[in-house]
Amino acid sequence: MARPVWAGNLSFGLVSLPVGLYTATDSHTIRFHQLQRGTADRIRNRRVNERTGEEVDSSDIVKGYDAGGEYVLVEPKELDEIAPGRSQALEIAGFVDLDEVEPIFFDRTYYLGPRGKGYEKVYSLLEQALAKTGKAGIATFVMRQREYLVAVKAEDGLLTVHTLHWADEIRNPKDEIDGLPERTKGTAEEVRMAEQLIEALAMKWDPEQFHDTFQEKVAALIEAKQAGETVEKAEPAAEPTGAVDLMEALRASVERARSPKATGERATTSGRATAKKKPAKKRIRSAPKEDISGLSKADLYKKAAAANVSGRSHMTRDDLVKALSST
Incomplete structure (x- = not known):
């Protein structure tokens, strides 16, 4: 016990x-020792007298409060x-x-x-x-x-x-965040679409469905380096959504969340526990080339989802056009 x-x-x-x-x-954080580069020599922290350079035993250490250049010494037992x-x-x-x-x-x-x-x-x-x-x-x-x-x-x-x-x-966010904008209201259509997205992504709270995927990747990195192998790097973060693309992004997000395969995709989100493997990429049969240069980003995203284009959620409109053109 x-x-x-x-x-x-x-x-x-x-x-x-x-x-x-x-x-x-x-805490299940993987702990690392500090080593000098090029050696297996451990780097250790020591309590050292900054004037003499000599190590000091913990029993000889007292607390000192800096009162403007003069220290007020306090023994641990005095605090009790x-x-x-x-x-x-x-x-x-x-x-x-x-x-x-x-x-x-x-x-x-x-x-x-x-x-x-x-x-x-x-x-x-x-x-x-x-x-x-x-x-x-x-x-x-x-x-x-x-x-x-x-x-x-x-x-x-x-x-x-x-x-x-x-x-x-508790810090005041207005004092901590530079350039915090004044509250701006979205249009009625934007608010309605955002509410639909929230409802489409609603789920029951189950902490067992989440796990620390980063620690798993750290463990995989260690195993790969031991075996002399390399590991796949994570995809870059998605680009910020600008005000111009907001409605298109909301609409595409709602449609994606409501699609039959959305459940499987959401289960593989970072931090979400799942035993399923990533689905294999579908082979797209040859078909007459379609002019997609004039399509909106939302329509391009739909086509990228249907073609199972990898990394599509992080792509700009131009990236989607290039990816679909080469599919």
């Missing part, structure tokens, strides 16, 4: 129970002493409707479990009450010399803790 990353008492009102906080997620008891207390200040907490506030998720026998009933009581009311308990606690704002909620028969960003940590 895993050990809790934090242990203390959860309290709401005058009710209290001992709990442990457990990591709820894992200024919050007596709080590092072992998770006290719920109140309960809010979960829908009121905007997604941008959520950070990490932990499992919350009871510690010790005789507290299962109190734990279960809080879980059932939160599940029935649809509310979350808002609390603060200290872990590893840092205070956290959290939401305690019921989830599939257990309690979970979601760490939240503090209000002053």
Whole structure:
């Protein structure tokens, strides 16, 4: 069994129970070591005194706050002493409707479990009450010399803790994004077409249908390099859709989403789990050449889809004409 990353008492009102906080997620990122180019020599990070160049043991390191050229030294134990008891207390200040907490506030998720026998009933009581009311308990606690704002909620028969960003940590998008345009309204036809596209691409949320395809490609790259082989490079990103081509792009997207084979194509989108292999390219029988130079981009895209032209979703109008002419 895993050990809790934090242990203390959860309290709401005058009710209290001992709990442990457990990591709820894992990272499957492939880790690389740093090596000097041309060698197998590892590059390691060391704690070095910048004045003497000598390595310093972690026990000899203290925290220092730069107060305008002069450092104020703080020992780790002093940080614990200024919050007596709080590092072992998770006290719920109140309960809010979960829908009121905007997604941008959520950070990490932990499992919350009871510690010790005789507290299962109190734990279960809080879980059932939160599940029935649809509310979350808002609390603060200290872990590893840092205070956290959290939401305690019921989830599939257990309690979970979601760490939240503090209000002053949320950045104003207008201050962060240069040239953010004023809100412009699309035409009634554009809005209707965009709504149809959303409905055509609607699906049920199933996290099991998604997986990290980039990590799979990294693993494939490593295997290929071990075997002295090369791997296929990813297609370049699609070009931005300009205002002139917006309606054509929307119309073609809706028609593509509604086509019988759209389901198969959508299943192979980046990040989407699928066991299906890519369909083989269809052979197009010879036919009299058609003048397609005057067709719209939307019509060209339809023909490219029918001819199974690879990479068509990233092509400009001129690219589609060239690709279809050579098919």
